[in-house]
Amino acid sequence: MASEPLQEQLSRPIPDFTDPPAAAPANGAPAYDLAPYRGLPLRQPARPPVPVLGPGAVELTGPVFGPADVGPLDSDLTRQHRGEPLGERITVSGRVLDRHGRPVRGQLVEVWQANAAGRYTHRADRHAAPLDPNFTGTGRCLTDGEGRYHFTTVRPGAYPWNHHRNAWRPPHLHFSLFGTAFAQRLVTQMYFPGDPLVPYDALWRAIGDPVARARVIAAYDPARNVPEWSLGYRWDIVLDGPAATPAEGGR
Amino acid sequence: MSLPVTPSQTIGPFYGEALPVPGGGEPAPAGHPDTVTLHGRVYDGGGTPVPDALLEFWQAAPDGSLAGAPGSLARDGVTFTGFARVPTGRDGRYVLRTLPPGGAPFLSLCVFAPGLSRHLFTRVYFALPEDDPLLPALPAGRRATLLATEDPGTHRGYRFDVHLSGERETVFLEFPCAGRTEESRPSGS
């Protein structure tokens, strides 16, 4: 396991994603609309959330997961079928931490993604790219005693979406995470370093803050390559929200 | 030390193969006599049912314990884990079969949906609690959005609808000690 100190990884310079040039209008319409994604208007609450002063014990605790929930092969998305999926094999690993840098141990991490051609195994995905009979694109694991998670999968393809004409999602993995408090719940997406599609992506652009934008981009880590087998990416995740067990065991 | 948090991103439309599990909405052990059935619909601000929302519930056990237990994703039919996950159907409807929470009389509810930049927290109260720091501070009309209503003619049945926006918008919650950053909030309306 590569041992780059976490702080160093998190304070790495923000990737050099400058705003793409405003594309020349083609047939009167711009090729790209760089407006950040604002979600579906009718699904956005109009009122600000109500602060819970002294949140109840319920939101300061959270569900417990264990080996009953996650099988040992659930974290290898390349071994869920008889054959091997097509695509560039990768491993994605990192640590899950709270805001204070404490590892989030024994908690559930779930992923889902498109296959190497950019198609999800989901009936609602109508993208005209092939399904891969050897790839479902879903995985689960529990973080270990240091908060580490690990997935083996293939690099997902880009796919078009309807945000605006000619919009493509950059390759990404969807992540679902639990902390020790239900209030720490997080669903997010991981992107690949150096990807030219990222700065055009309305969903990535919707993260306004440049530091936060950088937090969703993984690092290529040659030390995590499995020789003759897979390319290694590192992505550490920091959960917001109140931790349930401050300074647990003095760590 | 305070690390920069990882921002939230929408759950998107394609989580369906990954997150829902069989029996995910049935934390009550099979045949338990105290089982309550909570059901309702998720609506958008135009009153249209939301067919692709995902609801997660977390709650105390009937004895008030918040220790939880593993097994929410592969239920053994006996253990009460306190956690449930249930997607809405085509008509925006969900059903939860659970045990009544001990201690504070509410379930914590987290709502995800495509088109929402960030999940929404709320609570489902089965009764008006004696000393609750949240409800009395809310205007009566808004308070009602957090109360499940008894379903007449059913055995321990309750109804609870979620309105993502609009006149009947559900009260959504934040937890200030989280120190949540601006960019992780839901983007504006």
Ligand SMILES: [Fe+3]
């Ligand atoms: Fe996606």
